[in-house]
Amino acid sequence: xxxxxxxxxxxxxxxxxxxxxxxxxxxxxxxxxxxxxxxxxxxxxxxxxxxxxxxxxxxxxxxxxxxxxxxxxxxxxxxxxxxxxxxxxxxxxxxxxxxxxxxxxxxxxxxxxxxxxxxxxxxxxxxxxxxxxxxxxxxxxxxxxxxxxxxxxxxxxxxxxxxxxxxxxxxxxxxxxxxxxxxxxxxxxxxxxxxxxxxxxxxxxxxxxxxxxxx
Amino acid sequence: xxxxxxxxxxxxxxxxxxxxxxxxxxxxxxxxxxxxxxxxxxxxxxxxxxxxxxxxxxxxxxxxxxxxxxxxxxxxxxxxxxxxxxxxxxxxxxxxxxxxxxxxxxxxxxxxxxxxxxxxxxxxxxxxxxxxxxxxxxxxxxxxxxxxxxxxxxxxxxxxxxxxxxxxxxxxxxxxxxxxxxxxxxxxxxxxxxxxxxxxxxxxxxxxxxxxxxxxxxxxxxxxxxx
Amino acid sequence: xxxxxxxxxxxxxxxxxxxxxxxxxxxxxxxxxxxxxxxxxxxxxxxxxxxxxxxxxxxxxxxxxxxxxxxxxxxxxxxxxxxxxxxxxxxxxxxxxxxxxxxxxxxxxxxxxxxxxxxxxxxxxxxxxxxxxxxxxxxxxxxxxxxxxxxxxxxxxxxxxxxxxxxxxxxxxxxxxxxxxxxxxxxxxxxxxxxxxxxxxxxxxxxxxxxxxxxxxxxxxxxxxxxxxxxxxxxxxxxxx
Numbered sequence: 025x026x027x028x029x030x031x032x033x034x035x036x037x038x039x040x041x042x043x044x045x046x047x048x049x050x051x052x053x054x055x056x057x058x059x060x061x062x063x064x065x066x067x068x069x070x071x072x073x074x075x076x077x078x079x080x081x082x083x084x085x086x087x088x089x090x091x092x093x094x095x096x097x098x099x100x101x102x103x104x105x106x107x108x109x110x111x112x113x114x115x116x117x118x119x120x121x122x123x124x125x126x127x128x129x130x131x132x133x134x135x136x137x138x139x140x141x142x143x144x145x146x147x148x149x150x151x152x153x154x155x156x157x158x159x160x161x162x163x164x165x166x167x168x169x170x171x172x173x174x175x176x177x178x179x180x181x182x183x184x185x186x187x188x189x190x191x192x193x194x195x196x197x198x199x200x201x202x203x204x205x206x207x208x209x210x211x212x213x214x215x216x217x218x219x220x221x222x223x224x225x226x227x228x229x230x231x232x233x234x235x236x237x238x239x
Numbered sequence: 240x241x242x243x244x245x246x247x248x249x250x251x252x253x254x255x256x257x258x259x260x261x262x263x264x265x266x267x268x269x270x271x272x273x274x275x276x277x278x279x280x281x282x283x284x285x286x287x288x289x290x291x292x293x294x295x296x297x298x299x300x301x302x303x304x305x306x307x308x309x310x311x312x313x314x315x316x317x318x319x320x321x322x323x324x325x326x327x328x329x330x331x332x333x334x335x336x337x338x339x340x341x342x343x344x345x346x347x348x349x350x351x352x353x354x355x356x357x358x359x360x361x362x363x364x365x366x367x368x369x370x371x372x373x374x375x376x377x378x379x380x381x382x383x384x385x386x387x388x389x390x391x392x393x394x395x396x397x398x399x400x401x402x403x404x405x406x407x408x409x410x411x412x413x414x415x416x417x418x419x420x421x422x423x424x425x426x427x428x429x430x431x432x433x434x435x436x437x438x439x440x441x442x443x444x445x446x447x448x449x450x451x452x453x454x455x456x457x458x459x460x461x462x463x464x465x466x
Numbered sequence: 467x468x469x470x471x472x473x474x475x476x477x478x479x480x481x482x483x484x485x486x487x488x489x490x491x492x493x494x495x496x497x498x499x500x501x502x503x504x505x506x507x508x509x510x511x512x513x514x515x516x517x518x519x520x521x522x523x524x525x526x527x528x529x530x531x532x533x534x535x536x537x538x539x540x541x542x543x544x545x546x547x548x549x550x551x552x553x554x555x556x557x558x559x560x561x562x563x564x565x566x567x568x569x570x571x572x573x574x575x576x577x578x579x580x581x582x583x584x585x586x587x588x589x590x591x592x593x594x595x596x597x598x599x600x601x602x603x604x605x606x607x608x609x610x611x612x613x614x615x616x617x618x619x620x621x622x623x624x625x626x627x628x629x630x631x632x633x634x635x636x637x638x639x640x641x642x643x644x645x646x647x648x649x650x651x652x653x654x655x656x657x658x659x660x661x662x663x664x665x666x667x668x669x670x671x672x673x674x675x676x677x678x679x680x681x682x683x684x685x686x687x688x689x690x691x692x693x694x695x696x697x698x699x700x701x702x703x704x705x706x707x
Binding site for chain 1: 241242301302304305306307308309310311313314317318320321322395399400402403405406413426427429430433434437438441442
């Protein structure tokens with residue numbers, strides 16, 4: 025095991041974390057808009073939101089990576105960096121899934137709550153921000169943390185089309201030089217596991233606690 | 240926007256696209272059948288197996304679910320090749336995908352099994368059914384029925400993620416897309432066309448699951464509910 | 467002829483809680499025995515022991531010639547002889563009424579599909595549900611579901627039927643149809659043990675009343691003990707019921 029290579033893996037891991045956080049941020053923002061769009065009182069808005077979800081959930085992330093990489097220049101933004109391309113693709117991808125998860129959470133906040141809020145004479149925006157969202161957040165946290173694991177794993181796809189130097193990318197480069205796939209892909213796998221497993225456990229723990237609390 | 244779209248160079252290579260589509264479908268079909276089979280076995284072992292077997296299945300599920308498919312595929316295919324075992328590339332890809340999706344299936348089916356009320360197995364035991372019969376007729380089938388929508392979503396995802404095995408050299412749909420790109424340099428158009436094909440495929444997979452569900456779960460057909 | 471069910475000093479604990487503290491009684495062929503008593507008196511546990519859903523820890527328990535206190539009981543043999551109906555019906559929700567009834571005859575008795583179908587039609591007719599063959603459990607009322615559960619047990623032609631509070635989960639207006647089926651079985655000579663809260667029904671149908679109190683048989687005898695209880699505990703229980 026060459027220390028330079030191991031260091032390069034950690035370097036890749038750092039880039040994986042950066043891309044994941046950017047995805048979480050931008051994917052989350054768009055995802056929130058998608059979730060609100062799905063439960064909007066306006067029919068066209070609902071239709072746009074659900075069409076968006078259906079299309080994104082019907083296309084491989086790899087294809088979205090292609091759009092993220094080649095799309096900006098076509099739209100006249102010139103060439104974008106690998107990180108930017110990957111962030112665009114990952115954010116679009118994640119927004120559709122997060123949007124669906126959060127839509128479910130918003131709708132799970134019981135209907136009487138909607139009506140009670142309505143009877144109090146609150147406006148729709150007030151109802152949303154004061155009554156519904158605070159309650160929905162509570163139930164949304166465990167699956168949202170769980171989805172973080174999906175994001176981290178999916179960043180590995182950014183090694184392919186856009187060639188972003190994250191953990192899988194670096195592992196592949198090292199393997200090309202060393203031909204020790206068990207060692208370096210194994211190490212990369214362990215690093216992924218060390219980041220993802222605690223998040224999975226945390227998500228499960230929070231979900232259990234939530235279930236106990238609501239009983 | 241000054242870019243002029245030209246889809247023709249991509250579309251005229253339709254035989255490649257068709258071939259890739261068929262490989263993707265083939266991979267999906269094989270992996271789905273094996274994944275559901277192994278996942279169901281995994282779920283049974285995870286819930287009712289001897290303690291060491293339960294622990295083994297739990298570790299397998301956690302390892303697979305907390306590492307990326309791409310790393311798993313590299314590890315398996317390049318790893319075995321470095322050990323002197325060169326699998327036929329399509330076989331290796333199907334193996335990697337199956338190992339991956341079976342872990343998710345195990346978790347999904349396990350949730351289904353755990354939702355089967357204790358009274359159900361008790362009633363079946365009291366009718367004299369053997370342990371295996373109880374599992375087959377009173378636990379697994381209704382468990383699969385209950386989690387069928389989740390399974391369908393998981394296997395649509397599998398079809399989409401099968402594009403990843405283009406990275407180990409499988410000429411499925413995305414692999415063909417790469418080829419067409421390097422022939423035509425019409426990168427964006429390739430992604431649009433291939434994206435559209437995947438979109439259709441995801442509808443096809445969903446419809447396939449619906450059809451099989453209708454045949455497998457007559458109650459769904461009659462009552463139109465998941466439960 | 468030996469009794470169909472015979473308990474001698476049967477003991478059973480769950481952890482440190484002793485539920486059966488030496489229970490003895492027997493049921494002869496063709497008899498209907500009603501187990502009554504407060505919740506927690508051990509009557510349901512006693513019934514579940516008879517189908518080996520619970521294993522006993524002391525005493526002797528013989529059911530249809532199977533000695534359940536001895537190790538190595540062949541459960542499959544016991545369960546061919548004994549049918550049981552639960553409080554919560556426990557029908558298989560993914561199977562139609564006919565399939566629910568046919569499942570065990572096909573898998574355990576290895577009947578052909580046609581034979582099993584005949585059998586199902588016949589037992590469902592006995593419980594008055596011949597027209598519901600193709601329905602799913604959730605399409606039926608609670609009373610109908612419970613009658614299907616009885617038919618499912620009858621399809622195996624058991625020598626003994628056990629009923630565990632089979633009307634407790636039902637709305638009052640639905641209990642009648644289930645009790646009528648059980649009454650009809652009694653008149654046909656089926657040996658039965660029922661745990662029940664329906665005192666009027668027990669008085670009418672049972673040959674033997676077993677009143678359990680604090681894990682023991684406190685008083686037992688013919689149905690007349692329900693009108694003239696010998697112990698103050700049974701008297702108090704009947705008053706409250």
